[in-house]
Amino acid sequence: MSGQRDRGGYHRQRPPTPSSSAPNMSAADPSNVPDAASARSAVTDTSELVEARRAKLSAWRSQGIEPYGKRVEGLVGLAEARARFDAEVQAAYDEAVAAAKASSSSESVDDPRDRVRVAGRVMQHRDLGKLVFLSLRDHTGDLQATISKALVPADAFELAKRLDYGDIVVCEGPIGATRRGETCVWADRIELACKSLFPPPEKWHGLVDPEHRSRRRYLDLHVNPDSMRTFTARSRTISRIRRFMEDRGFLEVETPMMQPIAGGAAARPFTTHHNALDLELFMRVAPELYLKRLLVGGMPKVFEINRNFRNEGVDRSHNPEFTALEAYEAFGDSGTMMELTESLVHRLAVASAEDRRGEDRVRTGDEDGPILPFGDLDIDYRRPFDRITYEDLFERGAGFSCREIDRVRARAREIGIDEAKLDDWFVVNEVFEHDAEPCIDPARPTFVVDWPSAISPLTRAHADRPEIADRWDIFIGGMEVGPAYTELNDPDVQLERFEAQLRDGGDDEERTFRSLDRDFIDALRVGMPPAGGLGLGIDRLVMLLTDRASIRDVILFPLLRPASEAGVE
RNA sequence: GAUUCCGUAGCUCAGUUGGCAGAGCAAGCGACUUUUAAUCGCUAGGUCCUGGGUUCGAGCCCCAGCGGAAUCACCA
Structure with missing residues (x-):
């Protein structure tokens, strides 16, 4: 729960109290022995999951990869990129590659497929060793990016292997399909646009708790x-x-x-x-x-x-x-x-x-x-x-006219309204709300006039x-x-x-x-x-x-x- | 504001009569070039919402509080 994590932070920042037996308990001094409170918070916060991500963050930095990238030109939405897939072009390309392989020709085959540059958040990550599949998501939809060790530089492949759910990446390459027929970008370039430090919700069930969804709308929006x-x-x-x-x-x-x-x-x-x-x-x-x-x-x-x-x-x-x-x-x-x-x-x-x-x-x-x-x-x-008058609707619901004020008052008493001190029309309206409003056909927009x-x-x-x-x-x-x-x-x-x-x-x-x-x-x-x-x-x-x-x-x-x-x- | 139900790992959820805290996904390490919730092996991860109480012993029972959901009340 977020409250627990927040509270952990609170404990770490809290200044030492006079009653504390340990001197100089400050967050800036890692050598001190944690008191009971901070020991608890160390157990309860999400540090293990966050630390794994932070470790990657600094690893990328030390390898010269900026984890919080910069402006990107010429991006295409994922739905748009998917729409550019052409099965015939892909088939022709597959054939040409197969033919080239059969003739053991060393000449490279021209790739006629549309090239796209896309960006998205990593929602799935399947690492098969020398082949990595990413499911990317943006506001238009999902698209798979496929990264083959043979097609990208070693550092880019390493990046693809080590991506976390929630990271945002930019991929570029021809739009094609896998053997199983999944439309994808066959990425020959991949860059980190933003490292995510937050452990994401479960990928299958997602975020379902309505409280959580409202509080963390930023998660709700891309998870659901x-x-x-x-x-x-x-x-x-x-x-x-x-x-x-x-x-x-x-x-x-x-x-x-x-x-x-x-x-x-x-x-x-x-x-x-x-x-x-x-x-x-x-x-x-x-x-x-x-x-x-x-x-x-x-x-x-x-x-x-x-x-x-x-x-x-x-x-x-x-x-x-x-x-x-x-x-x-x-x-x-x-x-x-x-x-x-x-x-x-x-x-x-x-x-x-x-x-x-x-x-x-x-x-x-x-x-x-x-x-x-x-x-x-x-x-x-x-x-x-639909249109109906207030009076007709009243009669439909109550079974008598709202002008029959004695019957209206009798009905009001039946439904527990203290009608004695109310003016006639207010009593009418109490009965109306109780008996008549539920008679409106909810499947039809209805003007009550x-x-x-x-x-x-x-x-x-x-x-x-x-x-x-x-x-x-x-x-x-x-x-x-x-x-x-x-x-x-x-x-x-x-x-x-x-x-x-x-x-x-x-x-x-x-x-x-x-x-x-x-x-x-x-x-x-x-x-x-x-x-x-x-x-x-x-x-x-x-x-x-x-x-x-x-x-x-x-x-x-x-x-x-x-x-x-x-x-x- | 009232009543009922809910709160267990990052997420989704089990947890028997009150008797050692569980699973899947996610995470870490390893294998894998066509996956689709990938798969396989190993490892780690807990203030059971908070505070009291009952009890030899509480995730479970009782009281109070916090948060949420539903229903009601309020609401031209």
Whole structure:
């Protein structure tokens, strides 16, 4: 365990204590007798494995081989190098070599095979005496390098024999195949690009402990190709979202992550402090109130893809910092945002399915898709997505209308809700979450439309039905991926809602950090055009597109408690 | 924050009723020019997460703590 190794280092660096019986116990003095603590650490750290590698490192140095190489030109990715293999050329070459051997001609045969220069991490190392096979890996894939004693200088062959798993090498030679038909680089040059000092995970089972995989993502990425694929897919998804939004005329903007008032969502914020200004600040829980100020300023369509921070629990679909797309369109409404969201999610699904064409259970757009597996589900992203009203969904789940408030309250008591002190619509929503949300088909993206105004304080109500807000939420794969609203732009109504929120919402602890964003009200008084607003959880979207069950599998460095130093003060 | 489960070699994992700490891979030395988790011989490698307790004796039982996972709670 890393904790043990770290602790070993700690012991070695710890200055002698007054009670220590041995004088001058310092790491710099190798002659001293180790005390009990350092004797233990010498046993528990990985020094034997690391020392073997260090020994090679200094051996290379003394032979004039630099173990931490330099810039390399003209590299080809391993997948690309593999693609350059030509079986016919190889066959012709084999024949020519055989013919030359048969005629015992001393003339060398011309090699028509493509030459490549590749680099990769050593993932396998098979030494057969005068022939060494290396499995190299880069972010594009794996490729074998074959080093024959007859084809390289003695020192290069010695290097190939003595390579460790995890070392990074540069090889150059014709792309060909072995007798067993494995495509490979027949290296006639091989150089060390970087010596690895770290004992790698087991080559067959790899790194499976989820804690380990997140903490040492750098290992996870090259040991588990799935992980590299997932994070590559995440990156491509985010750039596709950018392109989509830009194509539709949205301007990407950046608004403060540190805010004097954490507004835009009812979530607990993280606090921080600016020293020079002696200012208490909050990490943002949402960019909403700043993006709307930009609509006031005259930007017609804005979006931001960035981090929100919420000081809440952690589970499979929640990380304290998460990435969201938030977008606002002047003169739009929730319907505008619905069309935009459906187009965007559909396009992302089409592109992901295309990237994963041929994979089990994946159907691309031209194969009656896109359909992408997510756990046990095969999620069908074909347009149009499903739509259902909040009230209809409630009735489907509960078996009666949410307007029958006595029955709603009775049901709430049945499922253990203390309904007496809650307003009607909050009781409705408790029953909705318990009985109705599970009725949404998880294999179909579903817009749930027309939510109660009471639980949507920043949303404009329907003109003819003030109790219903012009809002929808999209659910995919059993997760809420995001909401959209027809934004409230009446400053007086907005002020009222804020004040009601401060008065009624949340507990005492929440109220201590809530305060009213008067500048935002001022902005609305200047005048914000009617607008549609959207928020989409990018991490959850990536989970769906890459079939990962946990948000920690799609965030490169998810929040974890610091590794244990238990037992060390 | 609650409950349950997990923590043994660098990695992946066994460990029986409480009775000498195990395997595979990785590592070191040696053999091998067509391997594919190469193979074969030899060698070495342990704070059984930490701290207490019970016991003649604890990896195993009990208590507390640390870390993780799952479920729940929180979560516009």
